[in-house]
Amino acid sequence: MSRPVLSVRNVRVSFGxxxxxxxxxxxxxxxxxxxxxxxxxxxxxxxxxxxxxxxEPQSGEVRLEGREITGLLPYRRxxxxxxxxxxxxxxxxxxxxxxTLLGAxxxxxxxxxxxxxxxxxxxxEQEDAAQGAIDALLHLVDLHPYLDHRVSDLSFxxxxxxxxxALAARRPRLLLLDExxxxxxxxxxxxxxxxxxxxRGGAATVVIDHDVPFVAALSDRLVAMDLGRVVxxxxxxxxxxxxxxxxxYLGGAAPVAAGGER
Ligand SMILES: Nc1ncnc2c1ncn2[C@@H]1O[C@H](COP(=O)(O)OP(=O)(O)OP(=O)(O)O)[C@@H](O)[C@H]1O
Ligand SMILES: [Mg+2]
Numbered sequence: 001m002s003r004p005v006l007s008v009r010n011v012r013v014s015f016g017x018x019x020x021x022x023x024x025x026x027x028x029x030x031x032x033x034x035x036x037x038x039x040x041x042x043x044x045x046x047x048x049x050x051x052x053x054x055x056e057p058q059s060g061e062v063r064l065e066g067r068e069i070t071g072l073l074p075y076r077r078x079x080x081x082x083x084x085x086x087x088x089x090x091x092x093x094x095x096x097x098x099x100t101l102l103g104a105x106x107x108x109x110x111x112x113x114x115x116x117x118x119x120x121x122x123x124x125e126q127e128d129a130a131q132g133a134i135d136a137l138l139h140l141v142d143l144h145p146y147l148d149h150r151v152s153d154l155s156f157x158x159x160x161x162x163x164x165x166a167l168a169a170r171r172p173r174l175l176l177l178d179e180x181x182x183x184x185x186x187x188x189x190x191x192x193x194x195x196x197x198x199x200r201g202g203a204a205t206v207v208i209d210h211d212v213p214f215v216a217a218l219s220d221r222l223v224a225m226d227l228g229r230v231v232x233x234x235x236x237x238x239x240x241x242x243x244x245x246x247x248x249y250l251g252g253a254a255p256v257a258a259g260g261e262r
Contacts, residue, residue, distance in 0.1 A: 005204035011060030020046040022228040033205045035219030042225040044208045052084045053077045081173035093152035104169035105130035140198045141165045157188045168199035177207040
């Protein structure tokens with residue numbers, strides 16, 4: 001098997017006395033989509049925080065393409081190619097769709113191999129490249145009608161689509177999505193699944209959601225978590241049938257129930 005893009009080993013995180021992650025290990029190989037499911041408080045978002053650098057684990061390590069990144073600040077990890085979304089969309093409300101996408105391309109061109117230092121103005125050919133890349137992106141997600149609209153004027157579903165497009169614009173090696181379907185109407189959920197597939201461009205992807213059919217359909221493998229531990233890993237059908245997974249949903253929503261209520 002090829003070297004994992006992401007490798008999380010024996011990670012522990014506790015907040016106060018509570019173990020949010022208790023010896024968690026996961027791998028994501030190139031091109032793979034790994035879905036994470038589990039009840040509220042299972043540690044799913046904490047795991048993404050550990051990978052993206054917002055939470056430091058008490059022990060364990062995180063590797064990106066073999067390089068240890070534990071301890072690096074979030075912006076350094078972003079420059080290494082990790083892009084993440086949050087449970088709530090985080091865009092600038094006063095910016096237009098066009099500005100948001102240009103901003104995302106600017107980050108790409110001013111980091112990594114295009115680096116000229118943060119905040120440096122784009123060279124003319126980079127501006128042209130960014131415009132070309134936006135046009136290419138707009139073939140994948142239909143935001144044309146909204147290009148000059150402010151983010152604050154967009155519907156929730158369109159905001160989410162823009163957020164995905166802005167993440168994709170950075171061409172991440174590793175894409176981390178925390179509840180991309182939450183708050184969407186059922187008809188929009190299918191569109192979002194499709195959009196993620198088109199936009200991720202083959203990037204290794206980790207997606208969390210409470211809408212289990214959505215995650216299962218999107219993912220090559222599922223990781224089920226409960227109380228800070230991984231309770232099952234495997235093909236979606238295997239994981240959804242695992243006794244530990246069925247148990248962890250007892251008394252809560254059944255794992256097949258759709259909807260992202262929290
Ligand atoms: N910054 C923090 N400070 C204190 N406790 C935290 C913090 N972040 C998470 N926790 C706690 O860690 C546990 C795991 O939380 P986490 O947000 O990772 O769960 P989750 O699986 O993402 O849940 P949800 O499905 O509700 O989003 C919870 O008990 C939560 O209250
Ligand atoms: Mg969460």
